[in-house]
Amino acid sequence: MSNHSSIAANRSAPLLEVADLRVGLHTARGIHEALRGVSFEIDRGQTLGLIGESGCGKSITALALMGLLPDGATTSGSIRFAGRELTTLDEAAWCRLRGNRIGMVFQEPMTALNPLHTVGRQIGESLRLHKGLTGAAARAEALRLLERVKLPQARQRLDAWPHQLSGGQRQRVVIAIALACGPDLLVADEPTTALDVTIQREVLDLIQELVREEGERGMALLLISHDLGVMADSVQRLLVMYGGTVVESGPAAEVFERLAHPYTRGLFAARPRLGLARGTRLATIPGRVPTLDEMPAGCPFADRCPRVIDACRTALPGPVVVGTAHVARCLRVHES
Template sequence: MSLVQIRGLAVSFAGQPALRGIDLDVAPGEALGLVGESGCGKSVTWLAALGLLPGKARVTGSVRLGGMELLGAKAATLEQVRGGRIAMIFQDPASSLNPVHRIGRQITEALSLHQGLSGAPARAEAKRLLDAVGMPDAQRRLDAFPHELSGGQNQRVMIAIALAGRPEVLVADEPTTALDVTIQAQILDLLQGLRREMGMALVLITHDLGVVSETCERVAVMYAGRIVEEAASGQIFAHPAHPYTQGLLGALPPLDGERRPLMAIPGGVPEPWAMPPGCAFAPRCPHARAACLQAVPELADLHISHRAACILAAEAPVLA
């Protein structure tokens, strides 16, 4: 049973499509990786689902949380969902935290909103959350300003704020982008540990397949506003079916074996106003044929819980 069910989600800005029909499910407690280059629509998917896009955006489709429709829901309903049942960690903690308010105040504000706590109980819970996310000297950090903390510490603060509402789903949007490799690993381990401890689902948005390889149980690959492949993590890495997924994997440096030149995908993600006919990846695809320019390929079942939107994949026999 799905906790979050997204069907036919489409977003356009000034008539130009940014999302072109997203179907996605998130099960309770699972870790889902949403992967693709910048501009593929990963962040827009969840901003649209939570009603966080600007008013000029036209959003259609359906987003259901435990049976409750979120698209078009009243502002009061969305305020309870955002930060409560679904929390989101944004890409840059330095720009997400208020620079003129102390860390403790920013955490207790979330606790007041979602748990009704105030005063000493709120401060005690804020310290507990900082301890839970591995913040050193948590008591003293409550009185610090964001500029007094490192990037990794600010990211831990953002995670603590996200946990204040005891969410069922935590959406982490590029949570390790601005961090060095060692801190990246610590943050990913922290998210995994919190997911298991709290039983919440984790959606990890990233452009790096290496980040999701050991973090996520299922991977959805996005390109030009569509999901082009979806499968269990092991299946994606062992048998990528879509040429775009193959290209992303080819760009990862091998950790062992002989050194080889990294594969590069030529070109870039098309802009919404310059979308090619048929398959959006065809101009960059080494296997493109004339039929690829005729129609947008639908997601085809290749194996149990493995789908890909590619003519070549659709022509292959479906495995039981």
């Protein structure tokens, strides 16, 4: 059965199902878990946000979904895409899937693009590999994609080199490459980190517009960010990650209405806000994210949490129901 036939046969099931995903990475002190039992689903046409500080496991989650984990990484659990188990794929199968059915927008567009090839050639590469287009047809489609992502002077940019473009223009090219084959899932990993504030907004607006258009045929978005403000405007569901596990999840509106986990509250309080008096210091979360070899047996946020009790340090708390499809891993969710 072809990829498209398999996808059609599984339209009633979630597009992506991640269950108890664990990833171990080699460190100077042995193998330590970077992901600890991560589970979530994404339906067709749904937008899902994954948020947390650097070192919380967001990018490792994205790399696991793309089959791009570092050499020697160990995995357990399940990743099912359109009903197909991905954790057992060989590299050849990953190459057929990656860039075709799953597209990715990386953090840094300059390193995501090959400096030795023109923009048009890089967009056309996946079209030639996955769609079998000829050189002329791939070039024509590359032009259409550049126009679709609103790159100025798109026809002239086809023969441009990455270093000749600005950061925002390069990110538009990366988005065009990710969308070239009409993926069913778009993974955007901190897509605006390297851009200035004005260009960040333009790129986010572009991604939202493209996802709305593609959502009509069922394309889903996994948006990874450290910015709660970005998530408030961009996704339907939200996962808050800390210490390699999801500490809070639910519909974005419900999570923002009741910030149940102390870590989520800390992120919300630390966000920049318009209208603050000059010289006002932003709130911070004391301490730092634990390294892989420092991860405690209990709640990973325990050492930074203002509400910690002894039981928090014993074992990782299970999910506690907060509201409709809204859960948090905190023993004190229902305490006033």
